[in-house]
Amino acid sequence: MAFEGLSDKLSAAFKRLRAKGKLSESDIKEAMREVRLALLEADVSYKVAKDFVAQVSEKAIGAQVLESLTPAQQVIKIVNEELTALMGVSEVRLKSPKRPPAVVMMCGLQGAGKTTHSAKLANMLKKQGHRPLLVACDIYRPAAIEQLKVVGAKANTPVFEMGTASPVQIAKKALAHARDYGNDYVILDTAGRLHIDEQLMGELKDIKSTVEPSDILLVVDSMTGQDAVNVAKSFDDALGIDGVILTKLDGDTRGGAALSVRAVTGKPIKFVGMGEKLDDLEPFYPDRMASRILGMGDVLTLIEKA
């Protein structure tokens, strides 16, 4: 890749500095220009990057340069720690309400990976000994129901569908069905929609008020650019999401959308999608995500050893 690592750039910026002493304001300013650029190249939202840099600058100014580290490494360490902290904690569990079944509602933009990840969650729950039910609430996309049936069969999970009946009715009936058949998790696969589509956002609100999901999960494509903040904010404002699934991280995207989404919603990223197969579902690791966004996995292991 053409991208020159942040650590190289910082090292270059700090060439004239000695390894000891304190970081001055102008040192930090110079370094933070590079950090900001790195964040933007990773698709972190413009405003989020700006806020982050301002916040970290304050912490870094006057920081003692540790004896074992160069100033460049010192800055990276601070930036990485702050970024990791912002990413939240690893929280892979779905909520379990007092009265089962737990209802998980998947939502997000078109093509983000909702249907695939509905099946991945079902697959995971099955392996944990649960009895999930998949529900086809996407009545719009061509062959959406068929797709859910195919992946449902692969996950050995029944699929509840009512053709093109209203999604609210489907969700409601599915819940009753789950109670009758002893399913302890109900996973609603909804249609992809734009966050500015008032009519379809209204549909999700109606489903929410009808079946009161225990987890409303926003499915976000990790390749998303600057629009991630608008999307995340709109869905969260409309529905009050409970968590995020970040998909397609098996690609080579730096995944700055993860930071944007965290920053505007404060909701945990619960899972990441690492492929098209049902087993390609992993917990979210804040530290890995931070170094991925900064584009410097190796440097961090070096620093850790230092």
Added chain:
Amino acid sequence: MGFFEKLTGGLKKTRDSMAKAVDSMFKSFTKIDKELFEELEEILIMSDVGAVTAADICEQLKDRVKEKGITDPALVTAELQGLIADMLRGGEALKLTTKPSVILIIGVNGVGKTTTIGKLSANLRASGKTVVLGAADTFRAAAIDQLGVWAERANVPMIRHSEGSDPAAVVFDTLSAAKSRGVDVVICDTAGRLHNKKNLMDELNKITRVIAREAPGCDLEVLLVLDATTGQNALNQAREFKDAAGITGIVLTKLDGTARGGVVIGIKNELQVPIKYVGVGEAIDDLQPFDADAFAKALFGKGEE
């Protein structure tokens, strides 16, 4: 269709209100200074142009402004839009002169390939061409059924094999069918694939070799579908797909949202691949020929439908 008309109507309102905000911001500038350029650069970055390309563009803009002696801040935005439109113009039309001609649709997962094929088929039919579709995504669950629905909507035939079969064989059969039936245009769907997966990119390469062998001398358009919501990763996508399959054009989808798709500027600049169409919704008539001027305007919120 009524449902979708309503939908796009509603979306346009939201976009327009954003446009007004940007517009009034520019009116507030009274002189051309560093701040104005910073503001412009910020808008470019927020449109996914990328920090490096945005800075480049602003440098060029400064030169132009100086050269032309522009002093009115209101004219600077227009100049910038002109600059960007100039960068993006050219090569919009598909070249489909031979019989058959072939269109191969490729891209990463979920960007809108199959949907674009449905829209494009209807487009070509409307212009009097006959079309046959090849369902060469044999991998994704129900991908063939999905394309089948679009084939029905656009009223074009589709060649299909069963799920899990060799995609190159589907392409082969579709080309044979086109030749024996005297069809004008063959459009092949392919499975979504991430550009960093070598085996999947090799599979794509194999498909292009089948086309070269079975349709020698025929016009071939290899269209890379990019999701406008995608950020800087789209550059990697374009590079890798160009290497593996030699793309001739780009279709930029999902421009009906709030994403602007500015990353195509860097792609056009670096790879010289033209943008051919834009997707503006999920309905069959939501595909439009790319218009560089309208696109450049829309980057600043002043989209024209």
